[in-house]
Amino acid sequence: MLERLSAAPARVEGAIGHYDWDELVQEDRVHRLIYTDPAIFAAEMTHIFGAVWVYLGHESQIPSNDDFITVRMGLRPLILLRDANGRIRALFNRCAHRGTTLCRKEKGSARFFQCPYHGWSFLNSGKLRAVPWPDGYACDFKDAKFNVAQVPRVDSYRGFIFATLNPDAPSLLEYLGPIAKPIDEWLDRQPGGKIAVCEANRLRYKGNWKLAYDNSGDGYHVVFSHRSLLEMENRQADIANKGMSYYKGSPDNAPMYMAYMGHGHHFKDKRPNIEKRAGGLWAVEGPHPGMEHYAQALRRRFGGKAEEILDLASSEPVNINVFPNFSLLGNHIQVFEPLAVDETNVTWYGTAVVDEQGALGGAVDEVNALRMRTQEQFPNFGEVDDLANFEEIQRGLACQEDEWVYMHRGLGIPGRVKTHDDGIITAPATDEAFMREYIKEWKRLMKASPNLVVAREP
């Protein structure tokens, strides 16, 4: 049962009615306020992190009935769970009585949740199970309003769980649109087309969440922001071609490209830079703990077939960015989590190979032992430098009179940015076209008046 929300003035936390969005977001630049204004941030929590499909988690994190994890959708605390009947639900982590969070654990298994404050308890379908001493109430608690509120639309795409509070949003499949293809390819390189989510490198920075999303497809920053990483991983290489070395020299002439795919999604495809052969990916991996041992052991055991097994431990050279908070890059699932206008969590979930059909001939443990180490590299030696730069952007943007942030690389150069028949826009790897396009979509969403709803069990 869907529940309409109260009239707008009762829930608007920042008045943004007077903003001139076309002034703030222009063709070649955006105003600093979109990164610094608390009222804009408050509006984003509904217009973006409520009105579009927001990534919540992966099905492998709640494999069995009654399993749950606690997550956020914008600022809302949620319990993402598989209920007693196996249905995936996103409950507001909020007691229907006084607003207390019902669940304080990060993960677990529970058939029902009892509020620690006054003892109301709820089934994991969200339905009220019991209240203590009901004879003290005139009502009989049959009204649906006493069931826990939940996100009305929850859907998965091949294991990735998304949700929206917007009944007018397109289906998840329509929302993903053409970006579903790179997601498919990312999954289909794994045995059985599946991964399992494991632990994460969890980072936080003092800066606006969009600085991370701006960066997620940015090929321009790589050799500068990640100079220490590139120097480090090539310090002992015979040929300095490890990691993202293909960004050195003239990256715009390399075969990699950026693609804008609609609804704010964009894709940086670096695969064309890699030699197309088994072992091509492994050949450009920098040094990792255990790599020589496991490569030697796998080659002894599997001969030529070892190369494709080693590729599974290698970082897939893509950045698949689904607006507003989900990114597949390397073998990670990266999730952006806004906390405040100037504070953001960036969580890099590792993924492990699962080999249910035994396609790897028993090598799955070796692959994962290597894959864990390759995945730790970038958060340790690359991401920390980006986050330091995002923090320094946020600091720089305190200069109120210097208003503009530019994203015009590639704009106005004939033939550089191409719009294809299917609407996909492509450009060279260091181009900022994807930034201009996604921020246009952001502007459209901020101008809109989404009618968000919650659901409750009848």
Next chain:
Amino acid sequence: MQSAHDPSLSSYYVNDALYRELIDSFSDWQRDDLVIDDPGERDCLRLLVEREARLLDQLRFDEWLTMYAPECIYWVPGTPEAGDPRREIAISFDDRRRMEDRIYRLRTGYAWSQAPKSRTVRMISNIEAFAADQSGVRMVRSNFLISEFRVDGTRFLSGWCGHRFVRNGAGWQIRFRQVNLIDCDQNLRNPSIII
């Protein structure tokens, strides 16, 4: 056992046997029946843990590296239970080469997360030493509090360490160090120093 390969140049020693030794080392080791009572030996191990802290505070990384056995592991788990590093991502999991990489990166001058560098002081306390499965091996537990100043303020990192020391002539070398941050499973701001 020492292999024929230089662990600064290649990583052959990080194999199934090492992972098993690592996990076994940090399972059920803080036992009252294994406590080292000898104050002289305990003091010797305590001085090593304190020396390591000082070298890291002073960014004397070359000397810090010499405290470690050639085939060693620096491990910062991402969960309080530490988990199995073959199946789980850690905050950091460095073999000798990656420890040297880490230092190399910090010295490039382009590691923006450490430019300017953090200033740190480490308090080490509650040191307990334990005997281990093999003679010539000691396990040491210590608590730490790191005050870290960088750019806009001072913050604190705290937790406890498990050191696995192995005999090296008359002295001891660090074979494994497990660093357990109390907030290891939470989002951390700029974890770019060696903890």
